[in-house]
Amino acid sequence: MEEELRIMAVAGNLGYGFPETSLKAGLERKPHLIGADNGSSDPGPYYLGSGKSLIKREQLRRDLGLSLAAARSAGVPYVIGTAGTAGGQPHLDGFLDILDEVTRRDGHRYRLATIPAEIDKAVVKQAIREGRVKSMGVLPELTEQAVDETVRIVGQMGTDPFVSAFEAGADVIVAGRACDTAIYASLAAWRGFDMGLAFHMAKLLECGAQCAVPLAANDCLLGTLRRDHFELEPMNPSRGVTPVSVSAHMMYEQPDPHHFFEPEGMIDLERTVIEPLDARRVRVSGSRLETMAPSIKLEGVRLRGYRSITVAGMADPLLLGALDEVEARVRDDVARLVAHDMKPGDYELNFIYYGRNGVRVQQREPRLAHEVGMVIEAIAPTQDLASMALSLARSSFLHGYFKGRKATAGNLAFPFSPSDFVGGEVYEFTVYHVMQVDDPAALFPVTTTLIGG
Amino acid sequence: MNLTDVFDPARGERLYDLAEVMRSKNAGPLYLTFDMIFPDAAVYRRVLDSQVLTPELVSALYDVDSDAVSIVAFDAANAIKITIPRTGPTSGAPGDRDVYGAQQHEPLIGVRIGPVPSR
Numbered sequence: 001m002e003e004e005l006r007i008m009a010v011a012g013n014l015g016y017g018f019p020e021t022s023l024k025a026g027l028e029r030k031p032h033l034i035g036a037d038n039g040s041s042d043p044g045p046y047y048l049g050s051g052k053s054l055i056k057r058e059q060l061r062r063d064l065g066l067s068l069a070a071a072r073s074a075g076v077p078y079v080i081g082t083a084g085t086a087g088g089q090p091h092l093d094g095f096l097d098i099l100d101e102v103t104r105r106d107g108h109r110y111r112l113a114t115i116p117a118e119i120d121k122a123v124v125k126q127a128i129r130e131g132r133v134k135s136m137g138v139l140p141e142l143t144e145q146a147v148d149e150t151v152r153i154v155g156q157m158g159t160d161p162f163v164s165a166f167e168a169g170a171d172v173i174v175a176g177r178a179c180d181t182a183i184y185a186s187l188a189a190w191r192g193f194d195m196g197l198a199f200h201m202a203k204l205l206e207c208g209a210q211c212a213v214p215l216a217a218n219d220c221l222l223g224t225l226r227r228d229h230f231e232l233e234p235m236n237p238s239r240g241v242t243p244v245s246v247s248a249h250m251m252y253e254q255p256d257p258h259h260f261f262e263p264e265g266m267i268d269l270e271r272t273v274i275e276p277l278d279a280r281r282v283r284v285s286g287s288r289l290e291t292m293a294p295s296i297k298l299e300g301v302r303l304r305g306y307r308s309i310t311v312a313g314m315a316d317p318l319l320l321g322a323l324d325e326v327e328a329r330v331r332d333d334v335a336r337l338v339a340h341d342m343k344p345g346d347y348e349l350n351f352i353y354y355g356r357n358g359v360r361v362q363q364r365e366p367r368l369a370h371e372v373g374m375v376i377e378a379i380a381p382t383q384d385l386a387s388m389a390l391s392l393a394r395s396s397f398l399h400g401y402f403k404g405r406k407a408t409a410g411n412l413a414f415p416f417s418p419s420d421f422v423g424g425e426v427y428e429f430t431v432y433h434v435m436q437v438d439d440p441a442a443l444f445p446v447t448t449t450l451i452g453g
Numbered sequence: 454m455n456l457t458d459v460f461d462p463a464r465g466e467r468l469y470d471l472a473e474v475m476r477s478k479n480a481g482p483l484y485l486t487f488d489m490i491f492p493d494a495a496v497y498r499r500v501l502d503s504q505v506l507t508p509e510l511v512s513a514l515y516d517v518d519s520d521a522v523s524i525v526a527f528d529a530a531n532a533i534k535i536t537i538p539r540t541g542p543t544s545g546a547p548g549d550r551d552v553y554g555a556q557q558h559e560p561l562i563g564v565r566i567g568p569v570p571s572r
Contacts, residue, residue, distance in 0.1 A: 361550060
């Protein structure tokens with residue numbers, strides 16, 4: 001069995017654009033695996049709902065072309081998780097289309113494994129009936145009706161499906177929604193390394209060089225996993241990792257810096273020791289995995305309607321003092337004028353005033369700015385109805401009367417013509433729950449194909 | 454809770470001025486998490502020992518039940534982490550104002566931390 005595994009993370013999100021020199025430096029270290037994450041729930045529910053990717057095709061073509069060529073020239077597995085931002089079927093298909101384009105252009109040959117991550121609604125409903133689905137707080141317990149109302153549900157796969165892909169001889173693995181750690185920890189699982197260390201290392205690798213100083217999600221990081229410790233080193237010589245920077249990264253985007261959860265169990269960092277090796281590298285030991293009954297995190301979204309918005313500024317001092325009065329009148333006007341087409345509960349109007357509680361709805365002692373930027377948002381059951389409600393709200397606000405008004409020609413400074421914009425579908429997360437499963441791998445079937453053969 | 458007292462300039466320095474990193478971010482679409490990383494162990498200890506940062510304070514600042522507030526001290530990074538559920542819309546749902554949760558630390562900025570008590 002090998003003494004160490006060298007795992008290279010290309011970037012925190014494939015498509016953000018990493019330096020070619022870092023990739024080259026990483027290749028010289030002869031990594032056993034190259035990995036990249038391509039998704040996140042951070043950009044909100046839209047991507048899972050719409051099937052679209054946050055990263056544009058042109059961005060991905062560059063990063064994927066360079067990294068795929070690197071992995072093929074080194075002859076090592078290339079693992080990509082959460083393809084297309086949200087990791088559903090359309091996201092996976094979209095990613096594979098770009099992979100195909102790059103592969104043909106550069107004439108690569110490899111065995112491709114694809115791992116879809118959409119979970120059949122019937123499977124989730126069965127689990128609900130058997131009491132195996134739990135809320136993670138905030139959202140209510142999941143009902144079968146809520147499942148039926150989702151556009152799609154994905155599950156975050158752990159290491160098992162990736163191990164199956166390695167066993168099938170995969171050179172390139174493209175997975176739908178996956179735990180970020182699974183991308184980098186799966187080879188260790190296959191090769192029988194300590195999984196407490198492997199998951200901790202993977203957790204640091206998954207954001208690229210985000211745990212370095214200066215930090216960057218769009219740069220390469222190398223992790224070297226040995227039997228009783230691992231080492232980290234950024235592949236850009238102008239960055240370094242220190243015990244403090246690596247410790248601090250364990251706080252990032254998660255509630256508890258001492259513990260984190262994966263489908264395989266809880267990783268306990270209470271006894272972790274991080275020592276500097278030199279100014280740019282650290283050695284980490286003591287991280288442990290406490291295995292638990294396997295569970296999969298589910299994500300699903302529901303369509304809430306369609307959005308149209310307008311953006312406008314205001315500077316008149318009397319107007320700035322009368323915003324609530326004007327808004328109330330606009331709401332009344334719109335309700336009256338859309339009555340033929342919509343009932344009051346069918347649509348919603350939101351007024352965001354930047355300069356007055358725009359970023360935080362409940363701001364302590366709000367101070368009024370000398371200018372206020374406003375966004376009016378209309379959400380309705382169809383795009384046309386949303387645009388109609390918005391158009392009525394915009395014209396009503398523009399000409400809206402308030403007591404003592406002096407600027408009687410118009411209330412709004414529009415920066416654009418046309419003033420109104422179509423925002424498309426509006427989704428919200430309605431599924432963010434944990435599902436206990438006997439065999440997590442069974443939910444994520446692996447298909448292998450010979451490409452360019 | 455008397456917030457006027459908490460923000461009283463006479464009480465000491467602002468948390469924002471003591472921290473090297475002060476940030477908010479999503480911890481998944483349902484939770485917000487706040488990190489305060491201090492430049493050294495002395496400042497970190499001073500903030501921790503002041504016992505100003507309590508679930509009751511966070512509850513008063515963010516309109517969330519104090520039972521739902523998690524505050525974790527993290528010695529290895531000279532850092533304090535606060536996590537709360539999103540009590541309004543979840544990330545990106547209609548009515549949400551901050552999809553990534555990246556600008557929600559503002560209420561904590563002016564919290565005053567007194568000097569280390571002399572013995």
